[in-house]
Amino acid sequence: MIIKNLVKQKRVKIKTKNSDETIDLGKKIGKSLLPGDLLLISGELGAGKTTLIKGIAKGLDIDLYVKSPSFVIVSEYSGKYKLYHIDLYRLDGEEIYNLGLFEFLENGVVCIEWADKLKNSFNDLEHIKIDIEVVNEDRIFNIILNGEEVIKRCIALQ
Numbered sequence: 001m002i003i004k005n006l007v008k009q010k011r012v013k014i015k016t017k018n019s020d021e022t023i024d025l026g027k028k029i030g031k032s033l034l035p036g037d038l039l040l041i042s043g044e045l046g047a048g049k050t051t052l053i054k055g056i057a058k059g060l061d062i063d064l065y066v067k068s069p070s071f072v073i074v075s076e077y078s079g080k081y082k083l084y085h086i087d088l089y090r091l092d093g094e095e096i097y098n099l100g101l102f103e104f105l106e107n108g109v110v111c112i113e114w115a116d117k118l119k120n121s122f123n124d125l126e127h128i129k130i131d132i133e134v135v136n137e138d139r140i141f142n143i144i145l146n147g148e149e150v151i152k153r154c155i156a157l158q
């Protein structure tokens, strides 16, 4: 977990044409990540949030990624590092607060689906924000790298 030392931001827009390309993008992101990294992912149902995280898992050398049923809130995987895949779809307010997100961050990489439900609780931390737009079969990934460290580390995306 890195406290943002400077308000530095970099925006990257990447388009994928099918789920394989989205997995490849996730893989590329996953390879750049370290424990303590936080990814806030949003986009409508079917946008590709889970598909992207599947790719991120591959990039972290996690072979056994099981697409979790939507009632599972936190799925933990072990690869190069631990990956916590958190789905906020069914949670609200207090419940989100009580998940103990900071503890997960101390132990590994954290990817959060439906992250728009978090409001601004993570603005002081370095993080990667990804908002997925759907245009027919295309998906446009609006990525904001928030903080100097993540900008440096995710150089392959820029």
Ligand SMILES: Nc1ncnc2c1ncn2[C@@H]1O[C@H](COP(=O)(O)OP(=O)(O)O)[C@@H](O)[C@H]1O
Binding pocket: 016, 017, 018, 019, 020, 021, 022, 043, 044, 045, 046, 047, 048, 049, 050, 051, 052, 113, 137, 138, 139
């Ligand atoms: N470019 C693309 N990237 C990702 N998924 C795509 C793409 N084009 C079509 N799809 C389809 O969209 C769906 C995305 O599902 P999923 O990743 O579970 O979305 P979410 O987690 O956002 O609800 C899948 O059925 C996938 O095959």
Ligand SMILES: [Mg+2]
Binding pocket: 049, 050, 113
């Ligand atoms: Mg999903």
